[in-house]
Amino acid sequence: MTFQDRLEQQMKATSIKGIDIVNKLNVSKGTVSQWRNGVTKPGGENAIRLAKFLRCNLTWLIEGKGSPNKNLELELGPDLRGKAPLISWVQAGKWKEIDVNMIREDVGITYYQHTANVSDDSFALRVKGDSMTSNTGGKSIPEGSVIIVDPNLSAEHGKVIVARLEDSNEATLKQLVIDGGSKYLKPFNNSYPTMPINGNCTIIGVVKQVIQDF
Structure with a gap:
């Protein structure tokens, strides 16, 4: 399962639409569209805020490791440069x-x-x-x-x-x-x-x- 597959799955499970992510995370529609099409992935604080909003495990959402609902405690890691x-x-x-x-x-x-x-x-x-x-x-x-x-x-x-x-x-x-x-x-x-x-x-x-x- 790809990142965009996991994203769509969790959006459906929580009844969250693309425009909801735009408004909640204060990002552009183009950014959310790139996430949903697998062009890019969110990183840093955006990844954490997205996982929190979708009520799922950050590592599962971004990397596909673990399960959606385990270890929901999220911390902001260092930004890769x-x-x-x-x-x-x-x-x-x-x-x-x-x-x-x-x-x-x-x-x-x-x-x-x-x-x-x-x-x-x-x-x-x-x-x-x-x-x-x-x-x-x-x-x-x-x-x-x-x-x-x-x-x-x-x-x-x-x-x-x-x-x-x-x-x-x-x-x-x-x-x-x-x-x-x-x-x-x-x-x-x-x-x-x-x-x-x-x-x-x-x-x-x-x-x-x-x-x-x-």
């Missing part, structure tokens, strides 16, 4: 040199939806190793996490960045420390050394979000 291609650490190291459009046109590429306020040039990476896993209870980016990286942001002191050292073809993930004009790449795990950088490092981008599964 975009999606970023998941690339390799080698690709990240060459990000300023490669044709980004070729990656986007790759039908096999995986995309991660995110809520970060980043540019369209952003990309995703899956964290390898434990150098950014804190062993002192501080900030931590565990292995297996997915990070959203924006190459158009300025790298400032304290920011977590993706960078490539000149003697490596892979990028690395570290915190940028600027102290008295000197720059360092610092891991969150103090079992690893802090590395001074002085013209031997290319900063690829700044990490804006960490996506972690439990």
